[in-house]
Amino acid sequence: RKPRGFPPGPDWLPILGSARELTQLRKETGYLYVACDQLAKKYGPLVGLRVGKDRQVIVSGYEAIKEMSSRDEFDGKPRGPLYETRTFNMRRGLLLTDSDFWVEQRRFVLRQLREFGFGRRTMGALVQDEAGELARSFDVMLQKKPEGVIRPMHDAFGLYVLNTLWTMLASVRYTPEDTELVTLQALLNDMFTRLDMAGALFSQFPLLQYVAPDFSGYTEFVTIHQRLWKFLRVEIDRHIETYDPNEMRDFMDVYIKSIKETAGDPKSSFSELQLLAICMDMFMAGSETTSKSLGFGFLYLLRHPEVQQRVQAEIDAVVGRERPLELSDRPNLPYTDAVALESIRMFMGRTFGVPHRAVKDTYLMGHFIPKETMMVVNIPSVLMDKSVWGDPENFRPDRFLKNGKVVIPDEYLPFGYGKHRCLGETLARSNVFMFTAALLQKFDFRVPPGEAPPSTQCVDGVTAATVPYNALVTYRA
Numbered sequence: 001r002k003p004r005g006f007p008p009g010p011d012w013l014p015i016l017g018s019a020r021e022l023t024q025l026r027k028e029t030g031y032l033y034v035a036c037d038q039l040a041k042k043y044g045p046l047v048g049l050r051v052g053k054d055r056q057v058i059v060s061g062y063e064a065i066k067e068m069s070s071r072d073e074f075d076g077k078p079r080g081p082l083y084e085t086r087t088f089n090m091r092r093g094l095l096l097t098d099s100d101f102w103v104e105q106r107r108f109v110l111r112q113l114r115e116f117g118f119g120r121r122t123m124g125a126l127v128q129d130e131a132g133e134l135a136r137s138f139d140v141m142l143q144k145k146p147e148g149v150i151r152p153m154h155d156a157f158g159l160y161v162l163n164t165l166w167t168m169l170a171s172v173r174y175t176p177e178d179t180e181l182v183t184l185q186a187l188l189n190d191m192f193t194r195l196d197m198a199g200a201l202f203s204q205f206p207l208l209q210y211v212a213p214d215f216s217g218y219t220e221f222v223t224i225h226q227r228l229w230k231f232l233r234v235e236i237d238r239h240i241e242t243y244d245p246n247e248m249r250d251f252m253d254v255y256i257k258s259i260k261e262t263a264g265d266p267k268s269s270f271s272e273l274q275l276l277a278i279c280m281d282m283f284m285a286g287s288e289t290t291s292k293s294l295g296f297g298f299l300y301l302l303r304h305p306e307v308q309q310r311v312q313a314e315i316d317a318v319v320g321r322e323r324p325l326e327l328s329d330r331p332n333l334p335y336t337d338a339v340a341l342e343s344i345r346m347f348m349g350r351t352f353g354v355p356h357r358a359v360k361d362t363y364l365m366g367h368f369i370p371k372e373t374m375m376v377v378n379i380p381s382v383l384m385d386k387s388v389w390g391d392p393e394n395f396r397p398d399r400f401l402k403n404g405k406v407v408i409p410d411e412y413l414p415f416g417y418g419k420h421r422c423l424g425e426t427l428a429r430s431n432v433f434m435f436t437a438a439l440l441q442k443f444d445f446r447v448p449p450g451e452a453p454p455s456t457q458c459v460d461g462v463t464a465a466t467v468p469y470n471a472l473v474t475y476r477a
């Protein structure tokens with residue numbers, strides 16, 4: 001039964017809840033975010049749903065998202081198989097944890113990434129190195145074929161983006177020859193297209209884990225995660241074996257130090273499993289999102305050669321073509337920075353935030369929200385809001401420029417809002433900027449002859465992806 005005062009929404013049927021109407025709308029519109037947008041137009045900024053066992057509220061629009069994200073009553077993260085199977089059937093990591101456990105762990109990770117991880121070699125140097133490595137890999141291809149190379153662009157960035165994070169976490173750099181890593185990234189990307197942020201069949205209808213594990217996606221979900229745990233565990237074990245208390249090499253060492261210091265304290269939130277879960281969260285939240293933003297960005301750069309030329313003209317005037325770009329050039333390259341912001345908007349304009357959970361009975365915008373309700377954060381409703389952006393569907397970096405300076409509107413919320421706000425924002429923005437700038441400084445990207453411009457229709461999933469597309473890469477004219 002719908003609780004009294006619960007936000008309006010589609011009818012709740014026995015067992016299925018509102019799943020049928022939502023699935024139908026999703027089929028008709030092609031995307032969960034468009035289906036949710038239509039529900040929001042019909043019912044308002046809060047739409048109440050029941051999907052299987054989950055009671056959900058879709059939160060849309062700037063005001064509703066800002067209020068929900070800034071109130072402690074909504075600081076919880078969802079419970080259930082989808083969110084816990086990935087971390088050994090426990091609530092571990094940062095993305096999907098809450099309460100004092102999350103507060104302590106988040107604080108620790110943030111401090112270490114700032115003071116230790118970012119500090120030892122500055123973040124700027126890390127990001128520059130990896131953007132340079134990617135540019136070099138293009139160079140190697142072009143030296144063999146100077147007239148131009150056609151290469152898939154949607155997945156060009158994953159490895160190099162992950163390296164910026166992994167160097168800080170574990171002093172590790174991967175190369176395209178690390179086949180297990182490349183396979184894992186591909187498997188995860190693939191799995192992400194078959195799930196969505198608001199849940200999976202096997203978490204909404206938990207019985208399916210037992211009666212239809214393959215059909216409900218449960219088997220695949222568990223198998224891929226077990227493979228990822230094994231992969232990450234090797235690095236953690238290597239750190240434990242070579243640990244030297246007098247030499248902190250990276251985040252993993254500092255974390256292991258904390259495990260040792262708090263050993264014996266039954267209340268300690270530090271453990272090897274939690275370190276593994278943090279690495280997994282970083283692996284997923286840290287590289288996927290940034291590389292997909294770049295994937296969207298380059299898709300639009302192919303569709304808009306004039307934007308590409310403007311970025312190149314700006315870089316030529318400020319940095320030139322020879323000196324390697326540095327992160328410290330960013331304030332002098334406002335148009336390029338605006339292209340990075342717009343790339344992230346195009347990605348998160350099709351992707352939901354990480355869901356929250358009401359930790360007690362409460363009210364939001366006049367509606368009753370019972371404890372344990374999952375709050376689905378409809379970020380596209382803000383980033384694609386016509387009343388905010390005018391022409392949100394268009395790739396128009398100028399929207400972030402005023403009198404030649406970057407101005408970011410309050411409604412720019414791709415990293416969420418409040419205490420759970422993304423802790424990788426600085427790194428993510430730096431990466432999207434540096435990778436875009438470093439490639440455009442040296443190369444032109446065009447639609448390959450005979451191919452249509454890449455489609456702006458995306459692939460739905462936990463996070464949105466572009467459809468696979470190629471670019472003709474040449475040295476700059």
Ligand code: HEM
Binds near residue numbers: 095165293353421424
């Ligand atoms: C363009 C890239 C990125 C986007 C759009 C993005 C977006 C988000 C969003 C929307 C949230 C949820 C906030 C909420 O629950 O209200 C989040 C959380 C998080 N992100 Fe990111 N993110 C990006 C890159 C990164 C990177 C590079 C890292 C790694 C350093 C990272 C680590 C995290 C973590 C650990 C959380 C959980 C924070 C918490 O609940 O305390 N993200 N991100």
